[in-house]
Amino acid sequence: MIGQVALWGILALLLRVVVVPAETCPPVDAGAVARAADAGGDWLVRGQRDDGRFLYGYYSDEDRVSSDYNTTRHAGVMAALYALGRIGAADAALGYVRENLISQRGWTAFAPPGESVDVGTNSLLVVALMNRRKATRERRYDRLARRIGSFLVFQLQADGSILQYYQRYAKRSLPGVYGKFATGEAFYAMALLERAFPAEGWAGPAHRVAEYLATRRDEVEGGFREPDHWAAYGLAELEPSGLTATEVEYARWLAGYFGYLIRYESQHEGSALNRLSESGSSLGTDGEAAAALWRLAGAEPRLADLHGRLGDRVSCNAGVLVDRQVSAGAQNRLARGAWFDDGYTQMDDQQHAIAALLGARDVLR
Amino acid sequence: MSFGFILAGFLATTNSGRVALAREQSKPSLPTIGLALACGAVLVVVATLFADDLLDALSISPESFRIAAGVVLAVTGIRTLVWPNAVAGPFAAVLVTPELACVALSFGADEPAGRVLGAAALTLPIVAIAATTRVRVPAVLAAQLLAALGIVVAVALAVSGMRDV
Numbered sequence: 001m002i003g004q005v006a007l008w009g010i011l012a013l014l015l016r017v018v019v020v021p022a023e024t025c026p027p028v029d030a031g032a033v034a035r036a037a038d039a040g041g042d043w044l045v046r047g048q049r050d051d052g053r054f055l056y057g058y059y060s061d062e063d064r065v066s067s068d069y070n071t072t073r074h075a076g077v078m079a080a081l082y083a084l085g086r087i088g089a090a091d092a093a094l095g096y097v098r099e100n101l102i103s104q105r106g107w108t109a110f111a112p113p114g115e116s117v118d119v120g121t122n123s124l125l126v127v128a129l130m131n132r133r134k135a136t137r138e139r140r141y142d143r144l145a146r147r148i149g150s151f152l153v154f155q156l157q158a159d160g161s162i163l164q165y166y167q168r169y170a171k172r173s174l175p176g177v178y179g180k181f182a183t184g185e186a187f188y189a190m191a192l193l194e195r196a197f198p199a200e201g202w203a204g205p206a207h208r209v210a211e212y213l214a215t216r217r218d219e220v221e222g223g224f225r226e227p228d229h230w231a232a233y234g235l236a237e238l239e240p241s242g243l244t245a246t247e248v249e250y251a252r253w254l255a256g257y258f259g260y261l262i263r264y265e266s267q268h269e270g271s272a273l274n275r276l277s278e279s280g281s282s283l284g285t286d287g288e289a290a291a292a293l294w295r296l297a298g299a300e301p302r303l304a305d306l307h308g309r310l311g312d313r314v315s316c317n318a319g320v321l322v323d324r325q326v327s328a329g330a331q332n333r334l335a336r337g338a339w340f341d342d343g344y345t346q347m348d349d350q351q352h353a354i355a356a357l358l359g360a361r362d363v364l365r
Numbered sequence: 366m367s368f369g370f371i372l373a374g375f376l377a378t379t380n381s382g383r384v385a386l387a388r389e390q391s392k393p394s395l396p397t398i399g400l401a402l403a404c405g406a407v408l409v410v411v412a413t414l415f416a417d418d419l420l421d422a423l424s425i426s427p428e429s430f431r432i433a434a435g436v437v438l439a440v441t442g443i444r445t446l447v448w449p450n451a452v453a454g455p456f457a458a459v460l461v462t463p464e465l466a467c468v469a470l471s472f473g474a475d476e477p478a479g480r481v482l483g484a485a486a487l488t489l490p491i492v493a494i495a496a497t498t499r500v501r502v503p504a505v506l507a508a509q510l511l512a513a514l515g516i517v518v519a520v521a522l523a524v525s526g527m528r529d530v
Contacts, residue, residue: 003453004452004453004454008463011463012463015436015437016423019432020423020429020430022423023424023425253528256528256530259428259529260528263426267429306530
């Protein structure tokens with residue numbers, strides 16, 4: 001009998017440590033979230049160069065910066081800065097984009113010399129321009145946004161898949177190559193275009209891509225149920241035009257997926273026994289998805305049952321993000337306000353963390 | 366969560382086959398059988414009614430606890446499937462098991478208490494018959510079948526815990 005009780009005790013302890021550690025959600029309010037997002041934005045702006053590009057990455061242990069660059073992340077950071085209201089810095093980044101535009105019959109796209117035209121990069125550029133439109137109420141880049149949208153539709157296949165690259169010198173789309181995130185990014189861009197220009201026929205392509213993401217992507221591209229926070233954004237934006245039953249089911253699946261990830265991360269927050277190392281980018285994308293789905297669940301009656309729990313997850317994720325951020329008062333200007341993983345941070349860590357915090361601000365208000 | 370699923374969870378974790386095995390082994394008196402049923406009922410009622418408070422105190426969401434309950438059910442189910450013996454200890458404690466406590470906690474945190482206790486109550490007569498009958502029953506087979514049902518419930522609970530928000 002005593003042995004049995006001891007066995008119970010050991011089992012309970014193992015369960016607690018391995019399967020269900022406490023879910024730690026540091027308390028946070030809308031003010032703290034806004035300050036954290038601002039500090040993240042400061043890191044990006046401090047690292048901006050004269051040509052509009054940003055500091056790509058920084059190794060704090062070696063006090064060394066990374067000389068890499070990535071155009072998709074450039075566009076993503078622009079989108080985050082416009083959403084944050086840092087119009088000047090984002091416009092400077094847009095200057096770099098405008099110097100590297102190429103136009104074909106009917107469409108325009110951003111691609112620096114030597115690079116193929118990437119659907120992911122250009123999708124996030126549309127997101128950035130739509131965020132700019134919302135933040136400034138200006139319409140001066142509407143034509144550019146539409147022409148980049150036309151490039152995305154040009155890459156769209158009959159089955160809803162999207163080819164990731166257009167080869168600028170061969171002047172053709174590269175067949176059989178799909179981006180891990182590019183399709184979801186294109187879907188989000190198309191949904192934003194539909195929201196901004198409702199009478200122009202963007203809904204058709206957007207729904208076609210959504211159907212593909214929900215039902216055929218794994219089969220066509222391999223992989224297993226890619227977590228896609230961009231799709232969550234897209235579904236939230238597409239809601240006013242009406243979601244299909246498949247799209248609603250996909251949104252529910254995404255909510256479960258990202259909800260679980262946030263619970264899992266919170267179980268490893270501040271724990272000495274089973275601490276989990278997560279980048280700002282990884283934590284941020286989970287929070288972005290949950291916040292987008294929270295907005296969707298607030299508007300879509302078929303998902304209303306998820307609204308409260310998604311709000312809890314978004315708040316929890318924001319608490320973890322604020323807790324993991326390097327203090328805005330830190331001495332090191334290349335570390336201050338950033339999110340590090342294993343001594344390294346890069347621009348998209350700040351991009352996704354800022355976007356998640358902005359999403360959380362709405363939940364916490 | 367359907368009523369049928371909750372009922373299946375309780376049928377599996379009260380495991381009448383294992384109760385019958387324990388009866389064959391220890392030949393309990395009627396008062397002892399009564400005490401065993403009362404202990405099981407108290408465990409279920411307390412776990413169901415205080416599930417939210419307990420999980421709050423442990424900082425575990427009901428969705429995450431479903432995964433834990435699934436693990437416990439799977440481990441104990443496999444154990445019974447492979448070694449279909451009565452659990453060591455007095456007959457009065459035959460229903461005081463980790464798996465029954467875990468499903469009662471998990472169901473109690475997810476569903477209205479009346480619904481959970483209603484499903485649990487339906488298993489009571491079956492357990493009472495298993496504990497008192499003098500007819501020879503295929504107790505080992507019954508214990509294994511109910512353990513297999515427990516494994517199915519375990520997988521469903523864990524998957525639902527991972528797929529839910």
